[in-house]
Amino acid sequence: MNPGVIKAYILKEFKELVRSRLILIVYILPTMIIILFGYGIRMEVTDARTLIIDNDNSRISRDLSARFDHSKYFDTRVTSGMSEQKALKRIKQARVDILIIIPNGFEKRLLHGEKTEIGVFIDGAFPVRATTMQNYVKGVIYNAAQSLMRKKPENLITINSRNLFNQAMRDEDAIVPGLIGLILLVAPAILSALLIVKEKEEGTIFNFYSSPIKKSEFIVAKLVPPLILHSLNIFILFLWATWLFEVPFRGSFLLYWGAAQIYILISLGVGLLVSIITRTQIVAIVLTIIITIIPGFLYSGMLMPISSMSGESKIEAHIYPVMYFNHIIYDTFLIGQGLDSPKNQLYLAILVFYALFLILLGSWLMKKEIA
Template sequence: MKLGVIKAYVLKELTEIVRSRLIIMVYLLPTMVLVLFGYGIRMEVTGARTLIIDNDQSHYSQLLVSKFEHSKYFDSTIEKRGEAKALDEIHKAKSDILIIIPESFEKRLLHGQSTQIGVFVDAAFPMRGSTMESYVKGVVLDAASQMFERLGGNAPTISINQRTLFNQAMRDEDAIVPGLIGLVLLIAPAILAALLIVKEKERGTIFNFYASPLSKGEFIAAKLIPVFLLHSINIFILFLWATYLFEVPFRGSFLLYWLTSELYLMISLSIGMLISIVTSTQIVAVVLTVIVTIIPGFLYSGILMPISSMIGVSRYEAHIFPVMYYNHILYDVFLVGEGLASSKTVMYIVILAFLCFFLC
C-alpha cells in the first residue's frame, strides 16, 4: 500500500468534501440531532392538567388538594361539577387527570374507616399515563401520612430513606444526551461514508479508479480516512455540547470515552461502506442508511427503554446492533464512572472490537 498515493487521494477527498459543502453536514447534522432531541425528548411529566372535584370541602380534603396545588407535576383546577361532565374534560383532551374526593372523606378518616378517592388518568400514551399515575399515588400517600400524624395515629410506620444514584437530580438531559451521542456517531459517519463511494458510482467516475494503478484497499482507505478524521473531531464537539450545554456530569475516564468512540466510529464507517456496495444512487444510499441506523438506534440503544426490560425476540435483536454496547459504555463514563473496573464494560469493549474486525 503506497502511503504517498493514499495521502494524495485523501487530500483530494477532503478538498471535494469542502467544495461540495458536505463539510456542513459533517458538523451541523450531529449538533442538530443532539440539540433537537436533547431538548425535545422528555420522560418527566410536569404541569399535568389536573381537575379536582372536592365534594367534601373539609379540612382534610383541602389538605389533600393543597398537596396537588403545591406540586410542580400538577397544574390543578378545583371545581364543583358532576362526574360525567368532568370526564368529558378528559374525553375532549382538556384535562389529563381527574381526581374526585367523596363527600364523607373526612368523616370516614376520623372514624378510622377506609375511604376511596376516584382517580382517572388519560393513558392514551401508556408511558406518560403510568408516570402521571405514579405521581398521583405519591402525593396521596404523602398526604395520607400527614393526615395520620394529625389524627394521632400510633401504629408503627415505615420511613423510607431514599437515595438516588448516578442521576441524583433526575434530569432528562442526563439520561438522554449520552445515548444521543451514540446515535449520532452511528448515523452521520455511515451516511457520509456511503455517499462518498456511491457518488463515484452514480457519476461514473469510479471507472477512473478502475483504470488507475490504485488498489482496492488504497481506494477504500482514501475514501474512509477523511470521514474518520472529520468525525473524530465530532467526538470532542459532542462531548463539549453534552458537558457544557446540557451540563451532563462526566465521572469516568476521558481516555476510555475517546478510544471506544474511535472504535465505534470505525464500525459506523464499515456499515456505510457495506451499504455503498448494494446501492448505486445517493438517494437510495441515504434512505437505506437511515433505515439501518436510525430505527435500531432508537429502539435498541437504551435511550427510550432499558434493554433489560425488553422481552422475547427484541432483547436478542438489541444485542446484534453495536449501539447497545457503545451506549452502555457512554452511560458508564458519564454517569457511573466504573470504567474498566466493570467486567460488563470490558466485555462490551471486546464485543465492539470484534464487530469492528468483522465488519472491516
C-alpha cells in the first residue's frame, strides 16, 4: 500500500463530501434521529382520555371517580345518563380512550354485600397502550375496593420492588442508548455504500479500474472518511443522550468509545458489501436501510428484551451483531459493569470478529474489473 496514494484519494473524498454538501447530512441526520425518536417514542401512558358514566351518583361512586381524577394517568370526565351507545361511538371516533360505566344502584348493592359490576371499555387499536390502560384501571378499582373492605384479607402479599438500572422507568433511558446503536449501524453503512456506488453510477469507477491504484488502497481510501466523520458522532450522540435526555452514564466511557468505534467498522463493512452487489445509488440506499434498520430495531433490546425472545428470533438475534453492541452500550449507560464482566469481554471480542470478518469479506469480493 502506498500511503501517498491513499492520502491523495482520501483528500479527494473529503473535498467531494464538502462540495456535494453530503457532509451536512453526516451530522444532521444522526442528531435528528436521536431527537425525533427520543422525544417521539413514548410508551408510558399518561392522560388517557377517560369518560366515566356514573349512573349511581352515590358517595362511593363519586369517590371512585375522584380517584381516577386525581391520577396523572387519566384525564377524566364524569357524566351521568349518557347512553352506552353514544359513549361507544365516541371511542369509535377516537375521542375517548377509556369508558367506565358505574351501574345504577352500585352503592346499595355494595352495602348489602351483593356482587355488582363495573363495565370498562378500552380502545384497543394501539395494543400496548390498551394493556397498560387496562392494568391502570384494574389497579385503581382494586385499590378503592380494598380500602372499602372491612374484613382483613388473609393472604395479602405485597411486593418490595427494586427497579434496577432504570429506577423511574423512564422511556428516555430505555430508548436513547439503543438509538445510538441504531444510528451507528445505519449512517456509516449508507455513507460508505454511497461513496463507492456513486462512482459506479457516474462511471468514474473506471478511473479506479484502469489506474494503478490497488484494491486495498481504494478500499482504505473509501472507508477512512466515513470512519473519521462518524467517529465524531460517537461523542455528539453521547452529549445528546446525557445532556438533552438526561440519561445517566454509569459505566466506562472508554468502553463506550472503543465499542462504538468497532461498531462503526462493522457498519462500514455492511456498506462495503452493499456497494458490491448494487449498481445504482438509490438501490444502495434502500437496500442498506432495509438490512440495517429492521434488525437494528428488533434485536436492540429497545422494544423487546433479548431474554424474552424464544425460538427463531433468539437465534436470529445471536446472528446479527446488533445484540452484542447493544448489550455493551446499555451496560455503559445504565448498568455499569464495564470490562470486569466476562460477558462484556466476550461480546466485545465478538464485535471485533464481526468487523474484521465483514471488511475482509467485502475486500475479497470486490473486483477491480468490470463485473
